[in-house]
Structure formats: structure tokens, C-alpha cells
Amino acid sequence: MNRDELAEFLRVRRARVTPADVGLPAGGTRRTPGLRRQEVAQLAGMSIDYYIRLEQGRGPHPSRQVLNAVARALMLGQDERAHLFHLAGQPMDPPRIREDVPQSMLHLIAFLDDVPAYVLDARYDLRAWNPMATTIMGNLDCLAPDQRNVLRWIFMSPDIRLHFDDEEKGAFARASVADLRAAAGRYPGDRRIQALVAELLALSPEFAELWGRHEVQVRREQRKRIHHPVVGTIDTICQVMPVPDRDDLRLVLYTTEPGSPSHRALRELRQHTLSS
Incomplete structure (x- = not known):
């Protein structure tokens, strides 16, 4: 408790x-x-x-x-x-965060050619991603494992405003912090969550202000407008779904309305990625 x-x-x-x-x-x-x-x-x-x-x-x-x-x-x-x-200590035995991504989930995101997709754990560490996800978030393969964290990207990366305007970034940040506080409650003994919170409290006044609100809400779906230097603005629906039998893992998909300008922009982005 x-x-x-x-x-x-x-x-x-x-x-x-x-x-x-x-x-x-x-x-x-x-x-x-x-x-x-x-x-x-x-x-x-x-x-x-x-x-x-x-x-x-x-x-x-x-x-x-x-x-x-x-x-x-x-x-x-x-x-x-x-x-x-x-x-309040209910349940008394908190679950443990697992880091292994099921092979079936790895196959699924690999087959999603036109859809940016990645798998997050409760600490917001990226555990798996497909090539389209790197077009949105940068070259994840070149980052050290401790740098592949979406919350650090939101609050610490100087490149974040190249992807989102202030309003979009603010909504994304608020939803993510509320979700992290829910995770901190689910896994009260997880030292890496505690260390991440302490790090961001010390380094980001924006995170500290949002954390102090004590807002709690598990992320499920959120609309995002992404600004990409190659194809311009992409309006997406960010779907967040639990991975079966892995309550601590979520599959995140950036989908668009079929036939829309944003859908065409994602396809153009895929072609650009294949040719580069």
C-alpha cells in the first residue's frame, strides 16, 4: 500500500x-x-x-x-x-512486466506494409516495430535500448516538434502521462518505472506539471496529426490494443481513412522508404 x-x-x-x-x-x-x-x-x-x-x-x-x-x-x-x-494494495500481488513479444505479434507487424506499427511495454519502452514505424519516429535500430522510450522521445527529444505541432504534442503528452500513472499503480514495485518518473521529473518541467495533475487514463485510441518532412501532414487514428496474454504489452497502430489524402501519404511514404 x-x-x-x-x-x-x-x-x-x-x-x-x-x-x-x-x-x-x-x-x-x-x-x-x-x-x-x-x-x-x-x-x-x-x-x-x-x-x-x-x-x-x-x-x-x-x-x-x-x-x-x-x-x-x-x-x-x-x-x-x-x-x-x-x-491501496489491491491486488496484493502486483503483476510483473514481461519483455518478450510473442512471435505471432512480430509476424503481424511485419506484414503491415502500409501501417506504422510497434509494440510498447508498460514503461513505454519500444519492444518491436516495423519499417513504417521508423518513418514516423526516426531510425529506431540505431538507438541504444534505453533510448527507445516513447516518453523520453515526447519530453526530451528536440525533434518532437518536427512531427507534432504544440496542440498535438500537448494532447499526446497528457494522454501518455495519464497512462504511465495508471501503469505505475499496476506495477508499484517496478524500479524502472520509478526511475523513469524520477528522471523525467528532474529534467522536464512539462512532465512534472502533468504528473502533478494525478490524471489516470489507460490509452486506447487517439487521433493524431503528424507532420512529415517528405509527405506533409498525415491525419491518423492511433489504435492502442492489448497484446493477447500479455497485459503489460500494447500493439500501437497508426491507421488512416481508406482512400483519404492521409492514406495516400502513408503509401507514398512507404514507397519513399523502399527506394531510399
Whole structure:
């Protein structure tokens, strides 16, 4: 159980729920945004003292019943609820991140001639990719293994703005940080996730600001507009799908609408890659 992280998560989420959101009267001037502690306790059906101890990082290990009640009171979404349970030590035996990519998945991405595709682990380390992925992210084969990390690319690479404008890069960064926080909750003992977070907190003010929001959301689909120096703008749908029997691995596909200018741009990009 990570008491400090749990306490901070509860405080941040409480500040984002207004009385109107849960059907309570505003009740005059409030010194802090969001709900009062006693209002959360009332909504969750627990004593105010018990809830205060949770927010102060002390008190007993909360049961699943208590966690469910708090999640309802704070209007947590599915991913946020799962994160709350992980922070509170549920399940007690956290899973281990595996790094082996199934052979069937390697075959699949190799056959996707027109689609940039790669496999990510929970730390955002790239585990496998096809030639089209390198046209979007650069020559991954020339990078050292510790440099093949999408979060380092987002927050530390000087070339990132060659691929995305500020708005697109900001949306990509926010979604990725929220996903990483969910992963940190799922794998609380993973030292490489902890080291990555510590590194980015020290080196990237943008990452530190986003990490401090305590947003939690597993990535599933996101639209991206990519600016490529050879073929121009490509509007894609970034599909993120779990690898079967590998909960810690995700397959990422950059797809386009068939017959669209972006689809033609990807095909042109493939021809350019084959001829270069």
C-alpha cells in the first residue's frame, strides 16, 4: 500500500468534484475548491475521522468496500478506480512486466506494409516495430535500448516538434502521462518505472506539471496529426490494443481513412522508404 500516493490522489481528486456534481448545495464561501472532507465521508457512508486519516496517509488498510464507496463519492472513472485500488494494495500481488513479444505479434507487424506499427511495454519502452514505424519516429535500430522510450522521445527529444505541432504534442503528452500513472499503480514495485518518473521529473518541467495533475487514463485510441518532412501532414487514428496474454504489452497502430489524402501519404511514404 502506497499511503503517500493514495493520500495525494484522494486530495487531488476531491478538489475536482464540485458540490453540484454530486447533488449537494454549494453552502456559501469555500476556502478550497471541490468537496469538503466531511462531504466525501458523507457520500461514502463512513466517518469523517476515517476519511481524514486516509487523506493524511495514516490509518488502517482500506477494504474493497471502503474503496468502492470512496470511488463512487469522488466520481472516479474505470481507470481511476483501478488506480485507486492499486495504490491501496489491491491486488496484493502486483503483476510483473514481461519483455518478450510473442512471435505471432512480430509476424503481424511485419506484414503491415502500409501501417506504422510497434509494440510498447508498460514503461513505454519500444519492444518491436516495423519499417513504417521508423518513418514516423526516426531510425529506431540505431538507438541504444534505453533510448527507445516513447516518453523520453515526447519530453526530451528536440525533434518532437518536427512531427507534432504544440496542440498535438500537448494532447499526446497528457494522454501518455495519464497512462504511465495508471501503469505505475499496476506495477508499484517496478524500479524502472520509478526511475523513469524520477528522471523525467528532474529534467522536464512539462512532465512534472502533468504528473502533478494525478490524471489516470489507460490509452486506447487517439487521433493524431503528424507532420512529415517528405509527405506533409498525415491525419491518423492511433489504435492502442492489448497484446493477447500479455497485459503489460500494447500493439500501437497508426491507421488512416481508406482512400483519404492521409492514406495516400502513408503509401507514398512507404514507397519513399523502399527506394531510399
